[in-house]
Amino acid sequence: MVTQSTVLPARFQADARADDDAIEIHQDDAGTVALFFALDTQWRRHPFSGALAGLDYAAIKPTAELAGIEITPATLPGLRAMEQAALATLAEIHK
Numbered sequence: 794m795v796t797q798s799t800v801l802p803a804r805f806q807a808d809a810r811a812d813d814d815a816i817e818i819h820q821d822d823a824g825t826v827a828l829f830f831a832l833d834t835q836w837r838r839h840p841f842s843g844a845l846a847g848l849d850y851a852a853i854k855p856t857a858e859l860a861g862i863e864i865t866p867a868t869l870p871g872l873r874a875m876e877q878a879a880l881a882t883l884a885e886i887h888k
């Protein structure tokens with residue numbers, strides 16, 4: 794099993810949920826999840842509203858390289874799924 798400490802950057806671990814609310818991340822997805830968190834400052838914003846518009850895709854490869862995260866064929870679809878889920882959640886919050 795992949796734990797918070799193997800996937801989440803240290804700055805997120807202090808705010809992590811209690812064990813009873815924890816989610817398990819399959820080992821095959823650990824790199825993608827770690828990369829998604831590493832990209833936390835790489836979001837593009839809409840020029841007029843300032844709302845998040847999506848990840849800066851040009852930042853994916855250099856961020857992965859600097860973080861030592863391997864990019865696989867499953868990485869981009871996984872990132873896109875998490876990006877869409879995050880955008881949908883933020884849209885719900887800001888209704």
